[in-house]
Amino acid sequence: MSKVKVRRSDLKPGEVLCSYCSARCCRYFALPIETPTTWQDFDHMRWYVMHGRSAVFVDDNTWYLLVFGDCENLLEDNRCGIYLTRPQICRTYSTDNCEYDNDSCYDKYFESQDQLWEYAEAVLPPKPQPRKKAGAPNLPTLPLLS
Numbered sequence: 139m140s141k142v143k144v145r146r147s148d149l150k151p152g153e154v155l156c157s158y159c160s161a162r163c164c165r166y167f168a169l170p171i172e173t174p175t176t177w178q179d180f181d182h183m184r185w186y187v188m189h190g191r192s193a194v195f196v197d198d199n200t201w202y203l204l205v206f207g208d209c210e211n212l213l214e215d216n217r218c219g220i221y222l223t224r225p226q227i228c229r230t231y232s233t234d235n236c237e238y239d240n241d242s243c244y245d246k247y248f249e250s251q252d253q254l255w256e257y258a259e260a261v262l263p264p265k266p267q268p269r270k271k272a273g274a275p276n277l278p279t280l281p282l283l284s
């Protein structure tokens with residue numbers, strides 16, 4: 139298969155765009171998630187991205203969990219190893235709107251817990267501080283020693 143990057147408009151009749159692609163659509167999956175509205179929601183998303191090779195992005199007002207990972211059926215030459223029995227989601231995916239030539243730019247993209255937390259701090263009311271238990275002693279403040 140050719141590694142030359144061709145434009146969609148350059149395809150000749152009968153040619154398939156996937157022949158020129160590094161199988162970008164077979165190297166991740168993304169699932170829509172609830173739009174976060176609370177600190178707890180952001181805490182959950184923070185946990186998602188702590189695992190590495192994952193991110194959260196927003197596109198057209200929908201939030202997604204993005205998990206990077208090559209499909210186990212992907213062959214070395216970027217073809218599908220189970221083409222005839224591939225899952226329905228792969229069958230319905232079309233080259234018409236695929237990511238072959240997109241720049242992976244999203245409305246929002248978070249790949250670290252710090253990025254998510256900074257965003258939460260900007261859009262949410264201040265995080266409530268844990269209440270002191272009734273009867274908990276007021277500890278004295280120690281002077282700093284120089």
Ligand code: SF4
Nearest residue numbers: 156159161163236238
């Ligand atoms: S559908 Fe698009 S992204 Fe997926 S392999 Fe084909 S050209 Fe690449």
Ligand code: SF4
Nearest residue numbers: 164209211212218228
């Ligand atoms: S099953 Fe085939 S088409 Fe579907 S993601 Fe895996 S390699 Fe790609």
